[in-house]
Amino acid sequence: MLLLGGDQHLWTYPGNWAQPWVPKEQSRNLRALAASNAAVYGVLTDGRVARLNGSWSPSSSGSWSPIEGSASWGASELGVTEDEHLLVIANGKLRLFEHNALRTLDCDAIDPVAVAGTVGDGAFLLDSAGTLYFNGDGRCDKVPAPAPLRRIAASSGRLLAVDTDGSVWRRRENAWARLPPPMKYQTGQAPVAKQAQDVAVSPYSTWLADTEGAIFMLSDEI
Numbered sequence: 001m002l003l004l005g006g007d008q009h010l011w012t013y014p015g016n017w018a019q020p021w022v023p024k025e026q027s028r029n030l031r032a033l034a035a036s037n038a039a040v041y042g043v044l045t046d047g048r049v050a051r052l053n054g055s056w057s058p059s060s061s062g063s064w065s066p067i068e069g070s071a072s073w074g075a076s077e078l079g080v081t082e083d084e085h086l087l088v089i090a091n092g093k094l095r096l097f098e099h100n101a102l103r104t105l106d107c108d109a110i111d112p113v114a115v116a117g118t119v120g121d122g123a124f125l126l127d128s129a130g131t132l133y134f135n136g137d138g139r140c141d142k143v144p145a146p147a148p149l150r151r152i153a154a155s156s157g158r159l160l161a162v163d164t165d166g167s168v169w170r171r172r173e174n175a176w177a178r179l180p181p182p183m184k185y186q187t188g189q190a191p192v193a194k195q196a197q198d199v200a201v202s203p204y205s206t207w208l209a210d211t212e213g214a215i216f217m218l219s220d221e222i
Helices: none
Strands: 003-005 011-014 030-037 040-044 049-052 065-066 074-082 086-090 092-100 101-104 112-117 123-127 132-136 139-143 149-155 158-161 168-172 175-180 196-202 205-210 215-219
Touching: 003 030, 030 074, 040 065, 040 074, 086 112, 092 112, 112 149, 123 149, 149 196, 158 196, 168 205
Parallel strands: 074 112
Antiparallel strands: 003 011, 030 040, 040 049, 049 065, 074 086, 086 092, 092 101, 112 123, 123 132, 132 139, 149 158, 158 168, 168 175, 196 205, 205 215
């Protein structure tokens, strides 16, 4: 699990015993982060898009290598597909980076604010109104959603989303299900449900960040 922390640095989980969230000392300040099983990309504070070399484990001595020419992209968000394609929201448009250049995709008429890649050039994206679209198979299709959305994460088999009210949704086999809210347990207090702020996916789990910056994990089998 990777996390872009409030300090704008890359954190990893799990880490050392009793200190599960470990900041990567070699990391640069980042504006955005995206990762697959094999690659980690970030938008540096100067606007360049860079790839992390080497392992992202806490003991790694990896470094960031900026992509040549990426300072002019105006990159705001990134996504990486399961087959390692880099998606970029560049100057307010969804692009695919391949052969050292940005390629226009089918959803060029949409002005996205968030992207979540699936496979190939497949990608879910959100516009500023929280409307969901899917780019792929030579088309750009609007996808019905249960509410306006603000954050998304995806794999080839499912989509996770946080709506504008902080509820968490999962879309699998074209059906939406509301997931349980993150619950906080404190000594001497009743459990309290919290609104979600962001979402990420791993092969078998859903990761949530609440509005207070706490991290939760839900089994994807619920």
